Amino acid sequence: MNRFWKGIILPLFNTIKPEVIVEVGSFKGENTKNILSSYCSIYDAKLISIDPNPHKDFDLEYFNNEFGDNFKFFNSMSLDVLPNLIDYNAILIDGDHNWYTVFNELKTIEKNFNQDSFPFIILHDVSWPYARRDLYYDPDVIPMEFRHPYMKLAMFPGVEKLGKIGLNENLNNAIHENTPKNGVLTAIEDFIEDTSLDLAFYSINVFYGLGIICQNTEKNRRMILELFYESDMAGVLENIYLKDRFNKENVIKNNKSKIKSLNNSYDNLNNDFSILLDINKDLKSQLNDLEKNIDNLENNRDELENKVSELNSSLNSQNSLVKNLNKRIAEKDKDLAGLNDV
Ligand SMILES: C[S@@+](CC[C@H](N)C(=O)[O-])C[C@H]1O[C@@H](n2cnc3c(N)ncnc32)[C@H](O)[C@@H]1O
Structure with a gap:
């Protein structure tokens, strides 16, 4: 609704000069602020806003302080x-x-209106996606017989089928469209x-559709x-389309x-990688050589250890031979000394 403020709603208000305006669905309060600051405060008109669950950015304190008696929120x-x-x-x-x-909002307006002047009713979402498909902010408040099967899936x-790609995937959207008693336009x-009143309905099919009764x-x-x-909604749309197109083209260029x-970088990395592969090959062959050397050295060590032990055992036997010889020499010396005595 916010998108129609400058182009349609404000010019309409400036022409018909409403003294009291009602807003159903305030959400973040963007349109609430538009109505209060660009219309009500200039013409001393009143705004009554209704929303059971406004967005957390809706600043009720600001609206009450800033616009006082000109604003009332339900x-x-x-x-x-x-x-x-x-x-x-x-x-x-x-x-x-x-x-x-929507049907009951309209019936209530019809029932309550002052016979002299039927209010201008401005409705949002009279085109796709909710023209022929219900949305339920709170499904439990809709009587069973009027509630179509719904799912949190995108449109x-x-x-017709709801899916994963598209609009409002986080809202309770009716599973089927184009059935009786389904959607805002219906x-x-x-x-x-x-109605028995002589009323007309006009609509413009952009930004999900704006209708006036x-x-x-x-x-x-x-x-x-x-x-x-x-x-000039077509012009506004073209502007958005062109901005979007150039943004996308820029994104594509950047990408x-x-x-x-x-x-x-990938090519450079590939080069570095092949150099590293060569180094790795080299290191592997060096490692291979070193392993062979270690094997040889281990073999040599074993041989040397064998030789040392052989030499040790031969030294041992030599030592015992020397010991025997010494013993025999000592005996001979003793014998010789005995003979000398004789
Ligand atoms: C699409 S948003 C309104 C956007 C707002 N009009 C704007 O132009 O920025 C719909 C709002 O309607 C409110 N809502 C849902 N069910 C409602 C009900 N039964 N009566 C009044 N407001 C309702 C939601 O809480 C939500 O904040």
Whole structure:
């Protein structure tokens, strides 16, 4: 809804000058801030915002302090608050995007409106993906008979089946689309068909679709079609498309140069690797030679040890021979001394 503020919603408000505005679905409060600062504070108009579970960035204190009596917030669901609101000139519906909620929001507005002026109803998500498919922020609050089977899976344009790639994969999306009582646009069409009031519905099919329901007068028809035309949404979209295209082209260019430098590094690494392979080969052959040398040295050592032990044993036998000889010499010396005495 935020994307339509400058191009469509503010110009509409500046033309119809609503004194009281209702906002269903505040989320981060971006549009809340737009309405308060660019419209309500200029025309002293009031804004009533409703959201049972606004985003953590929604700064209620700031809104209360900054805009005082011009702002009132209901931390509740639209269907609990709308029955008590009677006198407003414009309402923005961007809350729970399912048939049951939107149809009953519209029926409540119809029931409560002041006979003199039917409020301008501005609705978001009247095109793909929620035109013909329900979303449930809180499935438990939707009566069973109106709740379609749903899953937390993504939606892809032109594909009925939910899947892993696409939009809003973290939300409870109805598994089937294009069935009765399913989706925001279906709720609007069913409401227009059901009402006895003379109402018209206009829509613009960009940014998930913006629709306006108002009294079916020539003045309203001209004003809204002019707003749609002058908002130049096609131009806004083209701008986004071009920025996105150039961003992507830049990313591709950057990625190409990264790939080139990675390829260079890869070649360098390959060179280094082949040098290392050669060194490794060399070292292996040196190691081989060293191992052979060690084997030889070990063999030599064994031989030398054998020889030493052989020499030791021969030395031992020589020693005992010398000992024997010494003993015999001593005996002979003794014998000789005896003979000399005789
Ligand atoms: C798509 S966001 C609204 C975006 C906002 N309007 C903007 O333009 O930035 C939908 C919001 O609707 C709120 N929501 C869900 N169910 C709701 C209900 N039954 N009544 C009111 N708000 C509801 C969600 O909590 C969420 O913050």
